[in-house]
Amino acid sequence: MLFQKHFFTEEQRKAIVQAITDAEAMTSGEIRLHVEAKCKNENVLERATEIFFQLKMNKTLHQNGALIYLAHEDKKFAIIGDKGINEVVPATFWDGTKEVMSGHFKQNEFLEGILFAIQETGSHLKQYFPLHANDKNELTNEISEG
Numbered sequence: 001m002l003f004q005k006h007f008f009t010e011e012q013r014k015a016i017v018q019a020i021t022d023a024e025a026m027t028s029g030e031i032r033l034h035v036e037a038k039c040k041n042e043n044v045l046e047r048a049t050e051i052f053f054q055l056k057m058n059k060t061l062h063q064n065g066a067l068i069y070l071a072h073e074d075k076k077f078a079i080i081g082d083k084g085i086n087e088v089v090p091a092t093f094w095d096g097t098k099e100v101m102s103g104h105f106k107q108n109e110f111l112e113g114i115l116f117a118i119q120e121t122g123s124h125l126k127q128y129f130p131l132h133a134n135d136k137n138e139l140t141n142e143i144s145e146g
Helices: 010-024 044-054 095-106 110-128
Strands: 030-036 065-071 076-081
Touching: 010 030, 010 110, 030 110, 044 065, 044 076, 065 110, 076 095, 095 110
Parallel strands: 030 065
Antiparallel strands: 065 076
């Protein structure tokens, strides 16, 4: 059996990065995906928050970064937003997206769930954080892994 360095194949990784690029073309928000095998914290939201700060996602100009976190072996995931997002969106903002993602993940459709989450996040964020003419991509669109 060959050792797989990444959870997603190279082709899937390219599709994910392109989805992030496309989603960010609609909004000044910043979207990242972090993937690891196991959640290193019992509470998935606490682990996602740790990763959020490790990736310096709290350093964006409008505090509008969103992290999609996946611990695939533990079957845990979370979507969290920065302070700027949390101040303007309803408490249930991520619930519909997480529900659809969960349905995909239960079918072992991890790529589909992630692509859906990225597209939905971009669509939702553009309502609150429209793209500005002078917008800069503040964070890399590459997948981070732990």
